[in-house]
Amino acid sequence: MQSPATCPALTRIRQYLQMARDRQCTLIMGVLNVTPDSFSDGGLFFQVDAAVAHAERMVAEGAHIIDVGGESTRPATFTSLQPLDPDEERRRILPVIARIRERLPEVPVSVDTYKAAVARDAVAAGAVLVNDISALRADPEMATTVAALQVPVCLMHMPGLPKAIPADPGYTDVVAEVVAHLKERAEAAQAAGIAPQDILVDPGIGFGKSVSDNLALLRRLPEIAALGYPVLIGTSRKSMIGKVLGDLPPEDRLEGTAATVALSIAYGATMVRVHDVRAMARVARMTDAIVRGWP
Secondary structure (H helix, E strand, C coil), rough: CCHHHCCHHHHHHHHHHHHHHCCCCCCEEEEEEEECCCCCCCCCCCCCHHHHHHHHHHHCCCCCCEECCCCCCCHHHHCCCCCCCCCHHHHHHHHHHHHHHHHCCCCEEEEEECCCHHHHHHHCCCCCCEECCCCCCCCCHHHHHHHHCCCCCCECCCECCCCCCCCCCCCCHHHHHHHHHHHHHHHHHHHHHCCCCEEEECCCCCCCCCCHHHHHHCHHHHHHHCCCEEEEEECCCCCCHHCCCCCCCCCCHEEEEEEHHHHHHHHCCCCCEEEEHHHHHHHHHHHHHHCCCCC
C-alpha cells in the first residue's frame, strides 16, 4: 500500500478541493454504507464484494469520491444505539477501502468515522479524506491524528456529540449558530495543524434539526458558503424530504433529493453526498450549466 503522501488518490482529492474552491463544478460523493442498519440501504453492501461492485458502479455513474462508512448514523435512531466497537468498524470497512484502492487507484475514498484510531487505519488502507460528523469533537485525538496523516477533513455540524444529540437543541437562529460552530471548528482544526485548504464544511442536514431548521439551512446556504470553505451537502433520501412530500419512504424520495441538490448547488454547495449517483450527477451537471456556465 502506498503512503498517503504518494497516493494518486490524495493528489486527486486535492485537485478536486481546488476545483471546489474555484467553483468550477459540483463534486459527487457516492454513499457506500457497509452496515446492516443504515436507514436507506442497510445490509445491501455489507459484504466486501457487493460493496466494491457498488463503488465501481457509482464511479461509472459519475461519482468523484466514494464515502465508506461502517457505523449507521441515521438520526432517527442514532442516539438510541451504542457506539460501534472500533474493531468491528475496522472489520467492516478496511477490506472494502483496500479493495477499492486496488481496483480504482485514482478514485478518492473518504472514511465516514468519528474515531481517530479507525481514521488512522482507514488512511493506511487507502482512504484520503476523513468525514467526521462530530467535527473533530467526539475523539480528543482526532484533530491531531488528521493533522499527522496530512489528509483533508470534512467538519459537520451537529448539536451535542454522537450518541448524545439533544432532542430539542433550542436554536435561536439555526443558521447563525451552525455558521458560528463551523467557523470555530475550522479554526480549531487549523490550530491542530490541519491546512485550511484541506478543510470542507457540512451543515449537518437532519442531525439535531427539525424540518424547518433543515429548510432554513438550505435556503440560507450562501451564509455558510461565505465562510470560504467548500461546502458539502447531504440531503439524499433524508426524512425531511419524506415529511415535506407526504411521509414518503426513502426509496420514493428521488425527486425531492433532486430538488435539494439543484438548489444547494445554486446557493453555494460544491459537493453533494448522494445515494442515487447517476440521477444526481445529471442534476448537478444541468445545474452547473446554469449556475457556472456552459460549456
